[in-house]
Amino acid sequence: MRNVTIIGAGSFGTALATVLDTAGNTVQIWAREQEVVDGINNDHRNPAYLTDLELPKSIKAYNNLEHCLMDQDMIIFATPSHTLREVAAKIKPCLDGHEILVVVSKGIENDTFKTMSQILVEVMEGTTYEDNIGVLYGPSHAEEVALLKPTTVVAAAYSTRTARLIQDTFMTPMFRVYLNNDIKGVEVGGxxxxxxxxxxxxxxxxxxxxxxxxxxxxxxxxxxxxxxxxxxxxxxxxxxxxxxxxxxxxxxxxxxxxxxxxxxxxxxxxxxxxxxxxxxxxxxxxxxxxxxxxxxxxxxxxxxxxxxxxxxxxxxxxxxxxxxxxxxxxxxxxxx
The missing domain is CATH 1.10.1040.10 (N-(1-d-carboxylethyl)-l-norvaline Dehydrogenase; domain 2)
Incomplete structure (x- = not known):
């Protein structure tokens, strides 16, 4: 359905890769560590997180940001919340502005008290419109998501169009996505x-x-x-x-x-x-x-x-x- 890149090969990023693949998307994962990239590409396993999970062979991993972001429809930020600002700044030059940006990291930034989507809006100014930014939150431990156990989450964004795109991209029979137009409430709760x-x-x-x-x-x-x-x-x-x-x-x-x-x-x-x-x-x-x-x-x-x-x-x-x-x-x- 869509070309999707997940930034971050931790447990949740890895689990979401299986969901997105199941939903029919073309999925790429960006990881810092070469051993993680090699493990996903060669052994179809993440050697650092969820090590027992066999990933679909169609999922590819890279540690080159520019290559990983080329011709993508949606970018998923699955890095720790305190690194989001730094990672987003590195990604910004690789974007042309049409991409949907989705944060799954949960947190409130120290000192600024900004939510994750607010950080993206600030960092991406001049490249990505606020209306193309959203979040995916909800009760969804990676260990169960990866095994495709029944999970329900919420997509929220600064525009209904973007929220519906997120919903459509992630939805599977075992991963049900609801919409909520209260992005601030969703982020505070999560x-x-x-x-x-x-x-x-x-x-x-x-x-x-x-x-x-x-x-x-x-x-x-x-x-x-x-x-x-x-x-x-x-x-x-x-x-x-x-x-x-x-x-x-x-x-x-x-x-x-x-x-x-x-x-x-x-x-x-x-x-x-x-x-x-x-x-x-x-x-x-x-x-x-x-x-x-x-x-x-x-x-x-x-x-x-x-x-x-x-x-x-x-x-x-x-x-x-x-x-x-x-x-x-x-x-x-x-x-x-």
Missing amino acids: SVKNIMAIAAGVIDSAELGDNAKAALITRGLHEMKRMGVMLGAYAETFSGLTGMGDLIVTCTSQHSRNRYVGHQIGLGKKLDEIIKSMRMVAEGIKTTKSVHDWAVANNVDMPITAAVYKVLFEDVDPKDALNALMTRDPKDEVSL
């Missing part, structure tokens, strides 16, 4: 949920129980919604796949990298030690800093985010952070 997953990991390692997990998910949803609405998003978006859906899967799944970080912290390990032990990136770490700093700058009450920030960056004991949350002044559940 990013903030990673903060809550870190807290969920602490709950699990400390064996605090199902009641605590339920409280975290529902009150975490409240914080997510509060931030999103202040930024102009629609409250209804957070009841959907990139709000409640993403929260459920990332707070409960064994595949969640952010939940793993929290779990290790709950076992007494230090953040630097955990990061060094992980090959994959846990986006929630940097997102916690961004959202906490945004909340402080805008005087927005986000107590769970603040607690996770203190545990990650101020070395506060998780038990003390929990006690501070549970002993806050009494409040109404919903302010009418």
Whole structure:
């Protein structure tokens, strides 16, 4: 159907390659490492991520950006969120402006507080119109997407036309894509949920129980919604796949990298030690800093985010952070 290049050969980029191939597209993957390129082209496996997954022989990999971007209809950004600005700047000279640009990385940029699509809009100014930029978010762990297990996600963009193109390009019987015209809400939900997953990991390692997990998910949803609405998003978006859906899967799944970080912290390990032990990136770490700093700058009450920030960056004991949350002044559940 379309010529698609995926920028980034991590677990999610690799998984999406199988989805896009199944949907009938011509798929290329750009990877930094020559060994990854060789593994995909020669052995039809990614030697670094999802190593047991046999990729379709039609998927090709390159480490030459210019070659990889030649005559492409859609570019998928599957790099870690904190590298998006740098990677997009390198790609910009290779584009002619007609390409649809789609971000699947989740996060809020430190210091600027920009979402991933906002970063692309800024970097691509003069080459790609805002209307050609969108995102694909939702509860979709790579380990299950790669095996073509039933998955539902959301396409959102700055134009309905682009959102529908993303939907049409990715849709398969096992990968269902819904549309949402609230791109800001979709991105906030898909990013903030990673903060809550870190807290969920602490709950699990400390064996605090199902009641605590339920409280975290529902009150975490409240914080997510509060931030999103202040930024102009629609409250209804957070009841959907990139709000409640993403929260459920990332707070409960064994595949969640952010939940793993929290779990290790709950076992007494230090953040630097955990990061060094992980090959994959846990986006929630940097997102916690961004959202906490945004909340402080805008005087927005986000107590769970603040607690996770203190545990990650101020070395506060998780038990003390929990006690501070549970002993806050009494409040109404919903302010009418």
